Amino acid sequence: MPGDGPRRGDAFEHDIQVGALRPAFEAAGLELVEIDWRAPLDDFEGLSLVLLGTAWDYQDHPREFVTRLEELGERGIIVCNPPPVVRWNAEKRYLRELERRGVAIVPTVWLDDAGHGDVAAAMNQFGTDRVVVKRQVGAGGLRQHSFSRDAMPDQDWRMGRPCMVQPFLPSVVEEGEYTFLFIDGEFSHGVLKRAAQGEYRIQSLYGGYETDFTPSAEDLAGAKAVVAALPFDDLLYCRIDMARLHSGELAVMEAEAIEPYLYPEQGPGLGERLAKAIVARL
Ligand SMILES: Nc1ncnc2c1ncn2[C@@H]1O[C@H](COP(=O)(O)OP(=O)(O)O)[C@@H](O)[C@H]1O
Ligand SMILES: [Mg+2]
CATH class of the missing domain: 3.30.1490 (Dna Ligase; domain 1)
Known part of the structure; x- marks a missing residue:
């Protein structure tokens, strides 16, 4: 999260995420330090890997953000997800590519x-x-x-x-938005995200809340098809957000591979899975 100034209303998600990852990383022999992406490059000196966290202002400075990731890469730091993935994922036009690859997207x-x-x-x-x-x-x-x-x-x-x-899509309000978390291409856990009364955005900033969600075989297959359609195979993590169309089929709302909140509260094994995936890259 941006370091200076008043904290955003959803900054608590950053705390939950770091709090969930830290013990699992320590158990795997990994040291976790939090660094603002705008910190001087020298602050990243000595790091083996940068795991993008809750850099929730990148969308207002996408070029600066990707440039910074590339600079880290040039210094020999492994960046997850890699800068080409971030560049591709930062513009929602990537949905058109997924559609061409046979994935159902929300009509746009x-x-x-x-x-x-x-x-x-x-x-x-x-x-x-x-x-x-x-x-x-x-x-x-x-x-x-x-x-x-x-x-x-x-x-x-x-x-x-x-x-x-x-x-x-009325289903977003009536049943909610579905999230499928994948670590190293493997399904980790599901989340059902609901909007507050009178809202349609499910984000916590607008009063949205999450519940556990065990997907049906059919819905999970839909999410896996999105992951399979991604034009990269080196994603450490990705989050597939989906909503139900009138037809009953799930359509992808976004395939978030930059800095998704990973909903650790709904995925107890998340920290261990992430740590394992990181260790494999070092
Ligand atoms: N077509 C839609 N129908 C209903 N709700 C939508 C639609 N598109 C977006 N939303 C709501 O707005 C939220 C934010 O939209 P989203 O496409 O996920 O963009 P962002 O990148 O800002 O998260 C969604 O989580 C959902 O609650
Ligand atoms: Mg979204």
Whole structure:
């Protein structure tokens, strides 16, 4: 988490994650130190491996962030996930590639910018009364919009950057968003993320909460198909977020390989699995 200034409302997730990993790492003979990604390069001196944590401001400085990871790589530090993965994953356009590879994604209109007319056109195209407009480079549900026919943007409203428009999936509110955690390509644990009353974003910043989730064989197969479609095979961790379409099929909302919160509370063996995967890389 960004080090200076007031802590974000979801900074407690950073504490939970580090608290869960530390004992497991120590047991595996690994020393864990927390370093802000903006710290001077020399602060990283002597590290064997950098595990991206909760760098939850990278989306506002994606180029700076990837450059920093590349600098660490040039210093011989193993970066997980590797900079090419991060570069690829930072723009949600990667979803189009997954779609080409046969994965079900949430139907999406891709735009360089959006205004009132684009929102209305997307509603017509999807045959829906409600859409979500998100940044192509975004995280944490921040600066995203939900519009409906009776709550349209102003005529002069502009998103002001590359964005994506999706039909609003009622299942996110009704049943929740599903998360599947993978460590070194192996399924680790599932999480069901629910939104607070009157909200549709499941992030803790908006009152969202998580519960344990044991996926059905069919849903797990859907998540594994997403992992198999990723154009990289060196991911230390990845988190597949999915939501149910009208058809009953799960569609990928995002395949997060940069700095996902790993939901350690729902995955008791997470620390050990991560430690093992790290040791194998050293
Ligand atoms: N098409 C959609 N229908 C319903 N809810 C959505 C939709 N897209 C996003 N959301 C909600 O907004 C949250 C943030 O969107 P997401 O695509 O995961 O972006 P981010 O990278 O910001 O997490 C999701 O977790 C979900 O709760
Ligand atoms: Mg998300």
